[in-house]
Amino acid sequence: MNQGxxxxxxxxxxxxCVDYLTEKKPVRAVDRVNLTVKRGETLGLAGESxxxxxxxxxxxxxxxKPPALxxxxxxxxxxxxxxxxxxxxxxxxRWNDISVVFQSAMNCLNPVVxxxxxxxxxxxxxxxxxxxxxVAQAANLLERVGISPDRMNDYPHQFSGGMRQRVVIxxxxxxxxxxxxxxxxxxxxxxxxxxEIMAKLEELKHQFGFTILLITHDLSLxxxxxxxxxxxxxxxxxxxxxxEQVILDPKHPYTxxxxxxxxxxxxxxxxxxxxxxxxxxxxxxxxxCYFAPRCEACMDICxxxxxxxxxxxxxxxxxxxxxxxxxxxxx
Amino acid sequence: MSLQPIMExxxxxxxFPTKQGIFTxxxxxxxNDVSFNLYPGRALGIVGESGSGKSTSARVISLQYPRTAGxxxxxxxxxxxxxxxxxxMAYRRKVxxxxxxxxxxLNPVHTVFHHIARPLQIHKIVQNKSELEDKVYSVxxxxxxxxxxQTAKKYxxxxxxxxxxxxxxxxxxxxxxxxxLADEPTSALDVSIRLGIxxxxxxxxxxxxxAFLYITHDIATARYFTEEIAxxxxxxxxxxxxxxxxxxxxxxxxxQLLLSAVPDPHKRGSRISLPEVEKKEIPTWRPESRGCPFAxxxxxxxxxxxxxxxxxxxxADNHFVRCFLHGG
Ligand SMILES: Nc1ncnc2c1ncn2[C@@H]1O[C@H](COP(=O)(O)OP(=O)(O)OP(=O)(O)O)[C@@H](O)[C@H]1O
Ligand SMILES: Nc1ncnc2c1ncn2[C@@H]1O[C@H](COP(=O)(O)OP(=O)(O)OP(=O)(O)O)[C@@H](O)[C@H]1O
Ligand code: SF4
Ligand SMILES: [Mg+2]
Ligand SMILES: [Mg+2]
Numbered sequence: 001m002n003q004g005x006x007x008x009x010x011x012x013x014x015x016x017c018v019d020y021l022t023e024k025k026p027v028r029a030v031d032r033v034n035l036t037v038k039r040g041e042t043l044g045l046a047g048e049s050x051x052x053x054x055x056x057x058x059x060x061x062x063x064x065k066p067p068a069l070x071x072x073x074x075x076x077x078x079x080x081x082x083x084x085x086x087x088x089x090x091x092x093x094r095w096n097d098i099s100v101v102f103q104s105a106m107n108c109l110n111p112v113v114x115x116x117x118x119x120x121x122x123x124x125x126x127x128x129x130x131x132x133x134x135v136a137q138a139a140n141l142l143e144r145v146g147i148s149p150d151r152m153n154d155y156p157h158q159f160s161g162g163m164r165q166r167v168v169i170x171x172x173x174x175x176x177x178x179x180x181x182x183x184x185x186x187x188x189x190x191x192x193x194x195x196e197i198m199a200k201l202e203e204l205k206h207q208f209g210f211t212i213l214l215i216t217h218d219l220s221l222x223x224x225x226x227x228x229x230x231x232x233x234x235x236x237x238x239x240x241x242x243x244e245q246v247i248l249d250p251k252h253p254y255t256x257x258x259x260x261x262x263x264x265x266x267x268x269x270x271x272x273x274x275x276x277x278x279x280x281x282x283x284x285x286x287x288x289c290y291f292a293p294r295c296e297a298c299m300d301i302c303x304x305x306x307x308x309x310x311x312x313x314x315x316x317x318x319x320x321x322x323x324x325x326x327x328x329x330x331x
Numbered sequence: 332m333s334l335q336p337i338m339e340x341x342x343x344x345x346x347f348p349t350k351q352g353i354f355t356x357x358x359x360x361x362x363n364d365v366s367f368n369l370y371p372g373r374a375l376g377i378v379g380e381s382g383s384g385k386s387t388s389a390r391v392i393s394l395q396y397p398r399t400a401g402x403x404x405x406x407x408x409x410x411x412x413x414x415x416x417x418x419x420m421a422y423r424r425k426v427x428x429x430x431x432x433x434x435x436x437l438n439p440v441h442t443v444f445h446h447i448a449r450p451l452q453i454h455k456i457v458q459n460k461s462e463l464e465d466k467v468y469s470v471x472x473x474x475x476x477x478x479x480x481q482t483a484k485k486y487x488x489x490x491x492x493x494x495x496x497x498x499x500x501x502x503x504x505x506x507x508x509x510x511x512l513a514d515e516p517t518s519a520l521d522v523s524i525r526l527g528i529x530x531x532x533x534x535x536x537x538x539x540x541x542a543f544l545y546i547t548h549d550i551a552t553a554r555y556f557t558e559e560i561a562x563x564x565x566x567x568x569x570x571x572x573x574x575x576x577x578x579x580x581x582x583x584x585x586x587q588l589l590l591s592a593v594p595d596p597h598k599r600g601s602r603i604s605l606p607e608v609e610k611k612e613i614p615t616w617r618p619e620s621r622g623c624p625f626a627x628x629x630x631x632x633x634x635x636x637x638x639x640x641x642x643x644x645x646x647a648d649n650h651f652v653r654c655f656l657h658g659g
Contacts, residue, residue, distance in 0.1 A: 046520050048523055050521075054500070143419070149566050160613075161381075162384060189517045190380040190381055190548065191548070191550075191592040191593050191594070192380065192588055192589060192592040193588065194592065194594075195591075195592035195594075217522050218594065219522075219596070220551075220593075220594040220595060220596050221594040222596075223596025223597075223599065224594050224595060224596050224598060224599050225523035225594075225599075243599065245594070246600070247596040247597070257523060258522060258523060260526070261522050261523050261525060261526050262522075262551065263526075263552055263554065263577055264551060264595070264597070265550065265552045265554060265590065265593055265595060266578075266579070266595070266597075269555065269575075271530070272526050272555070273530075274523050274524060274525060274526025274527050275523035275524070275532075276527070278491050278493065278494070278524065279491070279521055279524075280524070310526040
């Protein structure tokens with residue numbers, strides 16, 4: 001059941017850091033991330049491979065495993081800090097309130113358990129209902145994601161990749177969560193299948209009103225379907241704005257470079273440059289702005305100081321020295 | 332087109348055995364009646380969904396799989412006539428494949444120098460050590476792996492994905508490859524460095540007159556890099572033509588479906604939903620299969636579509652489609 005008001009903040013991540021304790025030295029994969037998710041929105045999180053998207057997704061529900069460790073930060077969900085909750089409370093929040101679809105989850109369905117039983121297992125673990133009711137609910141969920149309940153007794157290998165991914169989404173929806181975190185839900189799939197799944201998701205969202213945190217490296221996809229987009233680079237959020245702003249008027253040079261990395265299907269063919277250089281090495285990051293070595297607008301200060309994420313206009317945040325803190329304004 | 336093709340593929344067919352009984356043998360037809368030309372200095376993009384036969388076509392051309400039927404002409408000669416070791420070696424040198432996974436393609440315990448030098452030695456392209464060094468360094472420079480001396484000493488495991496793909500491309504340059512069969516060369520790479528690889532291949536078209544077959548899922552990059560696009564569906568080439576025509580004026584119902592599915596941030600909110608099809612399953616093609624391969628999912632299917640294979644129909648100078656909606 002969705003509780004609380006239909007507007008406002010559902011999740012607030014404050015100053016979150018995640019380290020991987022590797023043999024050599026700790027690697028900071030998520031670096032002082034501040035991010036507010038609004039109730040009912042689709043928030044996109046984009047950035048290239050290794051920038052910390054999955055690490056962030058895991059840590060929101062404390063699903064991270066050693067060698068990952070959260071040295072500081074808060075994750076406030078409906079007023080409570082998830083990072084300080086006891087295990088019992090946390091267990092109730094997972095699936096019931098927030099569910100996660102992991103990267104390549106469709107390959108993680110148990111191959112020797114029928115789709116029906118995998119769905120019932122999740123439902124029965126969290127709801128005090130009879131097996132028959134759970135089966136009925138599973139049938140209903142499959143129907144929601146566009147799979148005929150006749151196929152319930154099938155095993156994962158009898159389903160195509162797209163169908164398996166729908167099953168994973170159906171399971172994530174099973175307990176009617178307020179929020180779903182989806183990590184690259186369609187990356188391994190063909191565009192036609194991706195489109196079908198995204199359209200279904202949008203339809204379900206209208207019906208049930210959940211909030212989505214959608215993680216992908218595909219900025220074109222996010223630009224089309226999310227309300228706001230956060231861009232991550234080297235474990236840091238470097239830009240946050242509405243989708244239109246990010247796509248049509250990006251502020252951070254990295255965002256700009258990313259947009260210049262996706263050829264379009266329409267309009268004039270023009271030469272695109274991508275971004276020169278290579279992604280930041282987190283084992284040996286530069287002292288100032290992580291993007292400085294690849295940035296065409298790089299100034300002296302960029303090589304020394306890490307620019308904080310500041311609000312440059314209402315609802316719009318950028319971490320770049322090209323956009324200094326307004327005179328007298330707070331950081 | 333007045334250009335002389337370097338590679339001509341005619342009615343290519345490739346079957347794979349599926350089930351084998353004592354008296355029966357079953358086959359699946361991974362590639363059926365595929366024809367195309369590759370031209371020096373130009374690229375043909377092959378797009379289509381997973382399992383549509385894109386990689387198989389390239390593997391047959393690069394002699395990794397024998398063909399079931401059809402002709403493959405390289406510089407006018409059928410490659411089936413290359414039976415002696417010398418002509419096979421020469422063909423392998425001139426026609427090279429590069430792959431999606433630059434991690435698998437390079438042995439991690441060898442240096443970059445070794446990876447570029449080795450094929451030069453095998454094919455006896457250089458005479459002595461100093462010539463070898465010059466050649467390796469000049470190749471590294473051309474593919475943007477600078478500073479060259481430093482990069483040459485690195486081991487493959489010390490390189491990023493984009494750098495490895497540059498080494499693979501460098502190998503083809505070193506060999507003087509004339510036809511590069513690039514099978515999803517950028518899909519395993521970071522988004523921001525994909526364009527660098529595509530632009531490097533673009534420069535090879537211009538500077539070395541290299542012919543490319545560019546296999547991808549990403550029709551937008553195909554439009555960006557190629558002159559022509561062929562769309563494959565279940566082993567068949569359903570539409571082919573000038574990249575701009577195919578992407579801006581798609582005529583086959585599958586191409587239309589594919590293009591309407593591609594994410595486009597500029598179509599936010601205005602997207603028309605995909606045509607609903609009752610049966611979404613993609614068929615397995617067999618030698619005895621009949622009809623149009625898209626008939627089970629097509630919104631325009633007629634009884635004729637289920638019975639006969641539509642012929643390849645010419646729509647414009649360089650635009651062909653295999654669909655009964657357009658003649659046949
Ligand atoms: N178990 C681990 N031990 C050490 N470092 C790790 C571990 N897992 C991830 N990392 C590092 O943490 C960083 C962030 O990884 P993460 O998987 O969160 O990235 P991502 O943005 O999800 O990438 P992708 O798009 O490839 O999924 C990377 O640099 C990665 O190398
Ligand atoms: N060595 C093989 N033996 C048997 N079947 C094969 C073999 N190689 C490919 N196939 C089959 O042939 C069909 C075409 O495969 P192919 O790899 O050419 O597809 P593709 O278009 O490259 O797909 P993708 O986009 O997923 O790479 C598939 O059904 C595949 O299972
Ligand atoms: S031939 Fe028939 S089934 Fe095939 S694409 Fe054309 S209309 Fe559709
Ligand atoms: Mg990830
Ligand atoms: Mg392939």
